[in-house]
Each structure stands twice: as structure tokens, then as C-alpha cells.
Amino acid sequence: MSSVSQRVALNDGHFIPVLGFGTTVPQKxxxxxxxxxxxxxxxxxxxxxxxxxxxEIEEEVGQAIRSKIADGTVKREDIFYTSKLWSTFHRPELVRSCLEMSLKKAQLDYVDLYIIHFPMPLQAMEKCKDAGLAKSIGVSNFNRRQLEMILNKPGLKYKPVCNQVECHVYLNQSKMLDYCKSKDIALVAYCTLGSSRDAVWVDQKSPVLLDDPVLCAMAKKYKQTPALVALRYLLQRGIVVLARSFNEKRIKENMQVFEFQLTSEDMKVLDGLNRNLRYNSGDFFNGHPNHPFTDEY
Structure with a gap:
């Protein structure tokens, strides 16, 4: 089955494709x-x-999307485009201007999902949805306590549709996933294959996820790559998965994640690889009262 038809319903009536393409660009x-x-x-x-x-790549992503709309490959409504509000724009009066800058850079009329990149209140985001600039609004890197604060807020107009968090076989986020499912919030996973060594925030001593012997043995068993097994593991748990690559062969290969299924026994084996390891430790938030990673989840 193709990814085009595999989507997850969001709590506001919109749908998000389960496999997404990450657009961060390493410095080199x-x-x-x-x-x-x-x-x-x-x-x-x-x-x-x-x-x-x-x-700082929204011009490039927007240009690529628009060129594929122009040549008839896709229509705008076929594309699900997410952008995020950065922490320097948290003051309510700045939120919309940040989104408008993102839209101007990408030369799009709206985003399908607008996410708070790191924890902050939601009210100003709700206005962006009301204005039609964002179809859905969500959060990223929120822990359970921070999500509860939003959900219990008097006068909450729109519940966040998703929480985008680091999630992979070494950090399987099972408690956060259960919590989000109980609240009808989609879990979106980044760093799904671990993290590349070119990211400045990654501890160079951290293990390379795709070299994990259990994952590699399972890849052989299924005649797939370790990356596809790692992505499949997340998809089968009902998680929306982001995968990034600049390699044509691997980009196309990632679509094969829909062509096989892991047995429940093998899913349990992969559950056992969890070691609560974060590649993105959020160190730049150290000492901040809203640091999301100081809680268990």
C-alpha cells in the first residue's frame, strides 16, 4: 500500500500522512x-x-513543492506541510508574524500544521488557525505535565492535534504514546533512525542506532535494511514517522516501509532495545523552567 493512502485522523478532522520527509539540512x-x-x-x-x-530552508522546500505543483505531479491539497514557531517568537503578538514569515518564504497560502517547537502557551496559535493560516495546530517536545497544562486550560479552543518528539528504538516513548493515544493526540516521531553525526547537538560518543546488532539481525531476517525495520517498528505502533535523507536511493527505499510487516514477537524484541537514550538532549534549554526533558516523560 502506498503512503499516499496511509494517513492518521487528527482530532480536528484533518488527516496527516503517516510517513513524512524531514527537511533539516546539515551544515556541510x-x-x-x-x-x-x-x-x-x-x-x-x-x-x-x-x-x-x-x-532556515523554507524557501528551498517551498520552491521544490511549487515546482512539483507547477509540473502537475501534485496539487497543493495533496501536500501536508508543517512549519514550527521558534522560541524567539513566543510573545503572543509575535506568533502570527513568525507564521507569516514562514509562509512568505515558502510562498504558500497556509500550512497544514503549525507546531510550537518548544514548550509555551497555545492561545496565540489558536488565532492563526482561526485566521486560516494554519489548518491544524500542534506542539513539539512537550512532556506529559506540559500537555496536561494545555489540555486543562480554561477556555481551550483547539486541542493540539499532535506532539512531535524524538522517538526511535532506543527511546520508544511508550508512556508518552499511551498518554497521547488516551487524549486523541497523534505522536509524530523525529530522529527516527537515531541522529547523524553531523548534528552539533549530538554526543559523538552516543551509539549508532542503525549499527545495533539486534536491529541488523532482524533486517537480515526480513530482507530489509535496518532503517526500514526501525521505521516499520514505529509505524506499527501508530506513530507518524519523519525520515530525512539526501540520497535518492534511500529516499525511494523509505517508501518500501509499507511493503512488509513485523510479527508481534519481533515488535516485542524491538521494545526490548529501549534505553531511554536521547540524541537531542535539549541542553540549550538547561536551567529553563520549561525544560521538557527533566520529567520522566
Whole structure:
């Protein structure tokens, strides 16, 4: 089954494709590579693109999407485009201006999902949805306590549709997933294959997830790559998965995640790899009262 038809219903009536394309660019990769990779991803069947003001690549992603709309490959409504509000725009009067800048850069009329990149209140985001600039609003890197504060807020107009968090076999987020499911909030996973060594915030001593012997043995068993097994594990748990690559072969290969299924026994084996390891420790938030990773989940 293609990814185009595999979507998750959000709590506001919209739908999000379960496999998304991540658009962060390592420093050593020219941004022109992202334009190329995004076009390849659309041709391969990706319809969900995860971007952010912070990434400084929205012009390139928007350009690639618009060129694929112009050549008739997709229509705007086929594409699910996410952007995120960065922490320097948390003052309520700045929220809409950040979204408008993102839209101007991407040259799009609206985003399908607008996410708070790190914990803050939601009210100003609700106004962006009311204005039609964002179809859905969600959060990222919120822990359970921070989500509860939003959900219990008097006068909450729109519940966040998702919580985007780091999630992979070494950090399987089972408690957060159960909590989000109980509240009808989609869990969206980033760093799904661990993290590349080129990210400045990654501890170079942390283990390389795709070298895990259990994962590699399972990949052999299914005649798949370790990356596909790692992505499949998340999808089968009902998680929306983001995968990033600049390699044409791997971008196309990632679409094969819909062509096989892991047995429940093998899912349990992969559950056992959890070690609560974060590649994104959020160290730049150390000492901040809203640091999301100081709680258990």
C-alpha cells in the first residue's frame, strides 16, 4: 500500500500522512541539495513535509513543492506541510508574524500544521488557525505535565492535534504514546533512525542506532535494511514517522516501509532495545523552567 493512502485522523478532522520527509539540512550539505531531495521525495510518493522557521530552508522546500505543483505531479491539497514557531517568537503578538514569515518564504497560502517547537502557551496559535493560516495546530517536545497544562486550560479552543518528539528504538516513548493515544493526540516521531553525526547537538560518543546488532539481525531476517525495520517498528505502533535523507536511493527505499510487516514477537524484541537514550538532549534549554526533558516523560 502506498503512503499516499496511509494517513492518521487528527482530532480536528484533518488527516496527516503517516510517513513524512524531514527537511533539516546539515551544515556541510548545500541547500540546493534539499531542493533536489524534496523533488525526489515527491516523485517517490512522499506527501508530508516537516519544516520549521529555525531550519532556515523554507524557501528551498517551498520552491521544490511549487515546482512539483507547477509540473502537475501534485496539487497543493495533496501536500501536508508543517512549519514550527521558534522560541524567539513566543510573545503572543509575535506568533502570527513568525507564521507569516514562514509562509512568505515558502510562498504558500497556509500550512497544514503549525507546531510550537518548544514548550509555551497555545492561545496565540489558536488565532492563526482561526485566521486560516494554519489548518491544524500542534506542539513539539512537550512532556506529559506540559500537555496536561494545555489540555486543562480554561477556555481551550483547539486541542493540539499532535506532539512531535524524538522517538526511535532506543527511546520508544511508550508512556508518552499511551498518554497521547488516551487524549486523541497523534505522536509524530523525529530522529527516527537515531541522529547523524553531523548534528552539533549530538554526543559523538552516543551509539549508532542503525549499527545495533539486534536491529541488523532482524533486517537480515526480513530482507530489509535496518532503517526500514526501525521505521516499520514505529509505524506499527501508530506513530507518524519523519525520515530525512539526501540520497535518492534511500529516499525511494523509505517508501518500501509499507511493503512488509513485523510479527508481534519481533515488535516485542524491538521494545526490548529501549534505553531511554536521547540524541537531542535539549541542553540549550538547561536551567529553563520549561525544560521538557527533566520529567520522566
Amino acid at each position: 550539505v548545500p541547500k540546493s541539495e534539499l531542493i533536489k531531495a524534496t523533488k525526489i521525495a515527491i516523485d517517490a510518493g512522499f506527501r508530508h513535509f516537516d519544516s520549521a522557521y529555525l531550519y
